[in-house]
Structure formats: structure tokens, C-alpha cells
Amino acid sequence: MQKTENLESGKYYHIYNRGINGENLFKENRNHEYFLMLYTKHIDPIAETLAWCLLKNHFHILVRIKTFEEILESHKEYEIKKIIPIHQSFGNLFNAYTKAINKGYNRHGALFERPFKRKLINNQSYLCSVIKYIHYNPVNHGFCEHPIEYPWSSYLTCVSEKQTKLKREKVISLFENLDNLKSVHNKRENFTLLEEFLNL
Template identity: 80%
Template sequence: MQLVEPLEFGKYYHIYNRGINSENLFKENRNHEHFLKLYNKHIEPIAETFAWCLLKNHFHLLVRIKSFEEILQSHEEYEIKKIIAPHQSFGNLFNAYTKAINKGYNRHGALFERPFKRKLIDNDSYLRAVIKYIHYNPVNHGFCKHPIEYPWSSYETCISERPTKLKREKVIVLFENTENLKILHNQKENFDSLEQFLNL
């Protein structure tokens, strides 16, 4: 039986997964939109989001699980007993999305590999590297030549000024400023060592 690292309150995680048997998770634009809508419902109350990217058959998320106190503050109308474990919130997201895809495309059974993958991020250098890796994922898979060209990631939000729930200010501080974030995202990088660590 595979050991799964629990998601702990107050800690940063790179969360990623793919479709079972490499099946496409996102078949058309409305699928990306629905996933993000469900993400907002299930994950935004329990986690801060720093980066995300949705590819055809897999996804990457970089989050900080809120502290128990922070979750309580955002759930003032609920009783403490109704606050579920963070991993269950992600499970609820994936289950809700699977049900929608199964209904919409006349399929049945699991859609995602289980358990979903997660890696603890314990320093700012690693955090910066994973943010850039997530934004560069569409480039690495041949969907575009630069992260700005891919619509289903957080990169464009990071360099824009439009309202967002993404922790954009914290991301910019990690890269010192917006200009430096852009410069570093213009520099191609070899992510082989990171991918080996992630077992991709």
C-alpha cells in the first residue's frame, strides 16, 4: 500500500495529478472553466493559491494550506466539526469534477489517478522553482513557446493587475518584483532534476 504524505495546516505543497491511463482530463475549454469553478468552491476556503496550470491530461497546483485558525475565520457560519481535513477538500474537488465529466461525456468510473500527488515545499528557493516549473509546463509539453501564450495557467494573472484570488503579491515578492518575474520567465530552464524528484 502506497504511503501518502498528509496535507498539514500552514504548509506549502505542490499538488499534481494526471488522468487515469493518461486519459484527457480537459477535453474542451468549458472543462477547464468548470474545474476552476469547483476549485474555487472546494479549495479556496482552505488554501491560498500561488500558481496553477491545467494541461490536457494533467494539472499542477501550488498552494499553502491555511492554518486551522484561518479556516475557522473563513467558515464563521459553520461549526468546528464541519471543517474537514484538507486532503478531503481536494478529494471532494476531484470527485465533483469526475461526476461532471462522466455525466457530460457518457463515461463511468475513476478519472484521476489515486492518490493525488503532493510534495511539501519547505523553502523560498524551492517555491520559486516550482512556480516557474508550473508556468513553463505548457512550453515543455509543446503547447506554446512562452508561458504568456497559454490561457489555462496563472502566469498571465501574475503579471497583470486585474482582481484575483491568486496570491499575486506574495508571488511577486518571491521574485523581488514583476519585472524580475518576467525576466526569469523569459529564461528557459532544464527541469529534469525537478521532474525526477516528482516522479513524472
């Protein structure tokens, strides 16, 4: 059985999951929008987001879990009623989304595989690789030819100037500057080894 990482404050994690039995998680655009709304409610108070991508039957998210002090700082901004274990915030997100999909599409039972997958990221090179991997997921699955063409990922936010809670400046700095980030994302890459490590 694959070991499940504990989510520790101050550390970076690649979090990902798929629909149970390969079922689609996102059936139409409003599903993506609702998931992101729930994400803001449940995850923004406890984590910084560096990258994300929502595909039909799975998703990828790259986060830095906030320290306890940072979560306390978020307390007023997000009107958190009580501080709960980090993994429970993700559980609450997935449960709330599942309830909405079940109600909206007349289905029952689990929607996501359990437990959700997570991998600790412990160096900058790995961090950059995961960011590019997440942005390239729609390309690898044949939805588009370049990450900029896919609307449900953080790449468009990274290369724009619109206001965002995404840690855009942090992401750009990891690639040195915006031009280099774009240049790196213009090069196709084989992610077979990374996917084997992720057990995908």
C-alpha cells in the same frame, strides 16, 4: 510504493495529478472553467493558491494550506457547512469534477489517478522553482513558446492587475519584483531533475 505526504496547516505543497491511463481531464475550454469553479468552492476556503496550470491530461497546483484559525475566518466568506480534513477537500473537488465529466461525456469510473500526488515545499528557492516549473509546463509540452501565451495557468494573472484570489503579491515578492519575475520566466530552463524528484 511512493510515500504520500500528509497535508499540514501552514505549509506549502505542490499538488499534481493526471488522468487515469493518460486520459484527458480537460476535453474543451468549458471543462477548464468548470474545474476552476469547483476549485474555488472546495479549495479556496482551506488553502491559498500561488500557482496553477491545467493541461489536457494533467494539472499542477501550488498551495499554502491555511491554519485552522484561517479556515475558521473563511467559514463565513465561503459558507462552509462544516470543517473537514484538508485532503478530503481535494478529494471532494476531484470527485465532483469526475461526476460532471462522466455525466457530460457518457463515461464511467475513475478519472484521476489515486491518490493525488503532493510534495512538501520547505524553502524559498524550491518554492520559486516550482512556480516557474508550473508556469512553464505548457511550454515544455509544446503547447506554446512562452507561459504568457497559455490561457489556463496563473502566469497571466501574475503579470496583470486584474482582481484575483491568487496570492499574486506573495508570488511577485518571492521574485523580488514584477520585472524580475518576468525576467526569470523569459529564460528557458531544464526541469529534468525536478521531474525525476516528482516521479513524473
